[in-house]
Amino acid sequence: MSQVALLGAVEIGLVFALVGLGVYLAFRVLDFPDLTVDGSFPLGAAVAATMIVAGVNPWLASLGAMAAGAVAGLVTATLNVRFRILHLLASILTMIALFSVNLRVMGRPNVALIAQETVLTPFYGLGVPEHIVRPLFVLVVVAIVVLLLARFLGSEFGLAMRATGVNARMARAQGVSTDLHVYVGMALSNALVGLAGALFAQTNGFADVTAGIGTIVVGLAAVIVGETVFRARRLLWILVGCVFGSIVYRLAIQFALSADVIGLQASDLNLVTAVLVAVALILPRVRVRAGGGRAPRRVPAQ
Amino acid sequence: MITVENVHVVFAPGTPLEKHALRGVDLRIPEGEFVTVIGSNGAGKSTLLSALAGDAIPEDGRIAIDDVDVTTWATPRRAGLVARVFQDPMAGSCATLTIEENMALAAARGRSRGFGRALDGGRRRGFRERVSELGLGLENRLSDRMGLLSGGQRQAVSLLMATLAGSKILLLDEHTAALDPATADFVLKLTRRIVTEHRLTTMMVTHSMRQALDYGDRTIMLHEGRIVLDVSGPERAGMDVPDLLALFARQRGGEQVSDDSLLIG
Numbered sequence: 232m233s234q235v236a237l238l239g240a241v242e243i244g245l246v247f248a249l250v251g252l253g254v255y256l257a258f259r260v261l262d263f264p265d266l267t268v269d270g271s272f273p274l275g276a277a278v279a280a281t282m283i284v285a286g287v288n289p290w291l292a293s294l295g296a297m298a299a300g301a302v303a304g305l306v307t308a309t310l311n312v313r314f315r316i317l318h319l320l321a322s323i324l325t326m327i328a329l330f331s332v333n334l335r336v337m338g339r340p341n342v343a344l345i346a347q348e349t350v351l352t353p354f355y356g357l358g359v360p361e362h363i364v365r366p367l368f369v370l371v372v373v374a375i376v377v378l379l380l381a382r383f384l385g386s387e388f389g390l391a392m393r394a395t396g397v398n399a400r401m402a403r404a405q406g407v408s409t410d411l412h413v414y415v416g417m418a419l420s421n422a423l424v425g426l427a428g429a430l431f432a433q434t435n436g437f438a439d440v441t442a443g444i445g446t447i448v449v450g451l452a453a454v455i456v457g458e459t460v461f462r463a464r465r466l467l468w469i470l471v472g473c474v475f476g477s478i479v480y481r482l483a484i485q486f487a488l489s490a491d492v493i494g495l496q497a498s499d500l501n502l503v504t505a506v507l508v509a510v511a512l513i514l515p516r517v518r519v520r521a522g523g524g525r526a527p528r529r530v531p532a533q
Numbered sequence: 534m535i536t537v538e539n540v541h542v543v544f545a546p547g548t549p550l551e552k553h554a555l556r557g558v559d560l561r562i563p564e565g566e567f568v569t570v571i572g573s574n575g576a577g578k579s580t581l582l583s584a585l586a587g588d589a590i591p592e593d594g595r596i597a598i599d600d601v602d603v604t605t606w607a608t609p610r611r612a613g614l615v616a617r618v619f620q621d622p623m624a625g626s627c628a629t630l631t632i633e634e635n636m637a638l639a640a641a642r643g644r645s646r647g648f649g650r651a652l653d654g655g656r657r658r659g660f661r662e663r664v665s666e667l668g669l670g671l672e673n674r675l676s677d678r679m680g681l682l683s684g685g686q687r688q689a690v691s692l693l694m695a696t697l698a699g700s701k702i703l704l705l706d707e708h709t710a711a712l713d714p715a716t717a718d719f720v721l722k723l724t725r726r727i728v729t730e731h732r733l734t735t736m737m738v739t740h741s742m743r744q745a746l747d748y749g750d751r752t753i754m755l756h757e758g759r760i761v762l763d764v765s766g767p768e769r770a771g772m773d774v775p776d777l778l779a780l781f782a783r784q785r786g787g788e789q790v791s792d793d794s795l796l797i798g
Contacts, residue, residue: 387637387646390630394638397627404586404625405642406612 235362236485242366242434244481248373248474249427250446251453252380255473256420258454260384261413262396263311266322266447270329271303271421273443275428277333280342280438289350293429300425303329304417312410333440341439342432349433365434372430373474376423381467383419392416424450448504453477455511483507535562535585535702535734540594542580542758554580555591556758562702562751564599567728567735569745571777572755578738581755582704585736587611599701613643616695616733618688620707625691628680632671632690635679636660639694663693667723685716689723696731703728705737709744721748742774752777756784 250268257265275296282292303325310321334340354364383389394402395412402409424446432438457476463469487503488495495503542555555577562568572578583589584596587608596604598614619625626635637651637660657675665672667689671682679687688708695703705724709717725748728735739745745752751765754777761784764772 383648385650385652386648387641387651388648390634390638390651391641391646393630393634394627397629398624401619401625401627402638403608404612404615404617405638406609406644407638407646408609 236489237482238362238366240481240485241478242362242369243431244478245366245369245373245474246427246431246434247446247449247453247481248477249376249423249430250450251457251473251477252376252470253420253423253427254447254450255454255470256380256416256423258451260393260396261416261420263413263417264319264322265304265307265417265420266319267303267307267325267329267417267421268424268450269443269446270326270333271300271424271443272428272431272446273333273438273440274303274329274336275300275425276432276438276442277336277342277428277440278425279429280344280432281336281338283344283347283349283433284342289348289352289433293350293426293433296425296429297422298425300428301418301422303425304419304421305414307421308414308417312413329443330440333443337438337440340441341437344432344436344438350430351433369430369434372426376426377467377470377474381470384466388415445501445504448508449477449480452480452504452508452511455508456480459511459514480507534564534599535560535736536595536597536600537561537581537585538595538597540581540584540591540596542577542584542589543592544589546592554589554758555584557594558755558758558760560753560760562734562736564734565732566751567733567737567749568751568753569749570736570738570753570755571740571742571745575757576755577758578755579706580758582617582706582736582738585702586615586617586704613698614701615704616642616698616700616702617704618691618695618706618708620710622684622687622691622711625708626679626687626694629678631676631678632664632682633657633660633675635690636663636675636694636697640697642698643700644698663697664690667693683716685712685720688712688716688720692720692723692727696727696733701734703733703735705735707738707740710740724748742777746772746774746777754781754784756781 250272253268257263278299279292279296282295283289307322307325310316310324311318316324351365351368354368355361357364384393391402391407392412392415394405394407395409399409431442453473453476455476456479457472457474460479461468461472461475463472484500484503484507487493488497488500537558537560540555540558541553544552544554558581570578570581580589584591587603587606587610590605594604595602598611601614603611603614617625627638633652637656661672661675664675669686669689671686671690679690682690709720712720721744724737735749737749746769751763752769753760754762762780
């Protein structure tokens, strides 16, 4: 694998680390299996790209992408909390609706950002090769998000959100409005995914309506690989684990696809993804059996 | 002070599963009184507690805590007035959060939660002090997950959590039923100590007539959604389990109940 390909994989891994963090919030903190991300990722890309092409400041466009993602998360949360639709189904409804919304936003299936000013443009002129600037930039963004998220989850409000996911009845008895925390958590989760979409569009130079397919599996892979490898208990390290998991996962994909010996081609991506996630899910159980008597970890089949 | 006036609770109204769980309950519990509640399965004991806590909203009637009408308030809204310990040791705390995180959650009961840190040095010291009161050696395990504790330890911590924030009433829903006898005894004695120390107006549901008479100041018995017995003072002091069973049998119209194993404690 060449250095450029390696850094490219790290860069995409970092972008999807934001998806991983969003998925962690929904699946692990709120215990809300949310497939909205398959729609909110391209939504973020579409909103950012469209706003940038329209001449809006790219930072503002990225904020717009986050806001759009948050709204998508709120729609799913409303369908579930307010109208009692099963969470999985509620998120699927939002996801398929977003496909049409994304086409409307862009007005066509894809928007190119070549020669447009992006959040990265100012850093390209510093004499460092672009393929190094991009992962560095995303790394900084991800680091800031991880620190803020760890601080948020350690606050009284964040603690109440975690309790909402673990034991909603107890949380309510402690005066926690569990509904409010589901709304805020889902908005935050999808805002992060929207930001990932915005960065994806700006680092890759385009937004495409089909870019969202399988986003949820990639995000989940990041969470699971991170948990399996890191086995952390402190919040900050769990979040770092998500980021790490996303990069490891991406490198594994890159390796699998570039190793000619195995004979895989780019179109095998989804198959490889599914196999890797399955392996990451199975591995902890096998380890328990091999280790003899270690308490099984919570590994839901989702 | 708790005021319950003609409260009716119906589950699944208008369906074949409709259940009239409370049928006109009237009850006044003055400040600081410790009431034990008995009754057979399905008598409405837990429903009465749920109605007070906000988990069941009455079809009819009125519930007030310290003259605040809370009849239609949802659970989180009245959490500042009501502290609870559940029957299932798993239900009253978050298993995957640490002991100190659970305590921080409980300490903020009834007030709004902001973005300040849930735990800092000062709070940890305070929690450690409180936990050491239990005498279980848990003060050195504050950063352990709650799920690692035994059922008895969890109930003891849950009781402690109930006192971390001010409340008007304490509701105990068979909180020792899932424990072995020795642990149940420990938790009950702890309950008595905490209720006395904090002068809490308390309602304790129990399956054991023995416990119902040994603890608290007053005992009420529910049957088919109504209060059929309400004893306190000297009358209660002179009572033993067989007297209670006889009274209960009379209430049920002479039915033989002594073989109702659930009632014997």
